[in-house]
Amino acid sequence: MSENELNTEQLILIAARKVFTHKGFDGARMQDIANEAGINKALLHYYFRSKDKLFESIFKDVIKTFFPQIVSVLVADIPLFDKIHRFTESYIDILVKNPDIPVFVFHELSVNPHRLIGNIRETGADIGIIGEQLRKEAEAGNIRPVKPEHFIANLISMCVFPFIARPVLMGIMKMDAQGFDSFIEERKQIVPDDIIRSIKV
């Protein structure tokens, strides 16, 4: 077997991720996933015992590949304004490659909070470091004092929301798919600029 050939388990995971993120847990059919993977439905139960178990694998995987990439920039030891620029750019890049993830995650979290919230907690995301950085910059007189909760909420909101509201934004702004892509590309500059303008003294 060649190196780049995928084994059945990987094949299932890829197919399941595609179907679950597109249709959600309730909308996804085991048969859909089997078809997408080009295998028999019973094989899904052979590798993963149930739909729930399979879903949990996917959800865990999505969270574990998403959050750390984002958090790593936020807690990095680099100047604040650099950090804001880098965060925006890398976050939007990830989202361009995975545009369905936000709606998927937030919907599942909303429908089933108690069961899935643990996966978020486990990531150990912490705003302590960025809070400290904001405090120091304010003390040094580089920015005005800001609450880290709102700073982070603003930053993440402006990056993620357009991907969640894509069809609505395309509607009210009369953009086609290509127009939306340019719009997103522009935001890599606009978002950090506006954020920095809003915190500068």
Next chain:
Amino acid sequence: MSENELNTEQLILIAARKVFTHKGFDGARMQDIANEAGINKALLHYYFRSKDKLFESIFKDVIKTFFPQIVSVLVADIPLFDKIHRFTESYIDILVKNPDIPVFVFHELSVNPHRLIGNIRETGADIGIIGEQLRKEAEAGNIRPVKPEHFIANLISMCVFPFIARPVLMGIMKMDAQGFDSFIEERKQIVPDDIIRSIKV
């Protein structure tokens, strides 16, 4: 019959809205809705022919009661900075009363864009007026020139996103339900302030 007594059709609509917005179309069961309304399942099909038809009623209704309230402020003939404050306050107020609506709408739109996008188009939301206002304010030297698409995207993002990401934000910011409410209340001031700071000359 007293005035405040609801007829069966209204009863169904209220129950259906609750179940659909909580569980989504795929997760909602006709039996759930019947139970919630305290009626027989067959009655749902008597008043609304199918699950699809019932859902469409709810979705249309949600869109029609949501969008106009938001757009009306955006196109009102009031000074820009007032408008930003009023928009934020009224939008957040609506969201506090209907916290599940954003995730519901965006998920359904994401799972079934072709079928539902018409409901958005019909609202006739238009950013022309606010675009014009921004242009004039920039000409008058009150703000710097900004692209209306990004201005609106920023404004809406910062208002709506916290409601979409509520469980995640509560997790990383270590807030309980009450803490989240205060956080949202704070944003009525923070969001317009930050937006205005970002566009002032």
Next chain:
DNA sequence: CAGTAATTTAACCAAGTGGTCAAAGGTATG
């Protein structure tokens, strides 16, 4: 109050769902 129409119900149905299982096919090891 009779009779007609609108409303509500319980029982039922066909299709689709997640899940099981025994058997077949494949692969490594002695």
Next chain:
DNA sequence: CATACCTTTGACCACTTGGTTAAATTACTG
């Protein structure tokens, strides 16, 4: 080649689903 083990499959099952229907109940109307 035999044997044991892992992988894959088609057929199947119990249960849930949206939806139907005929009968029962209620409301309206002359």
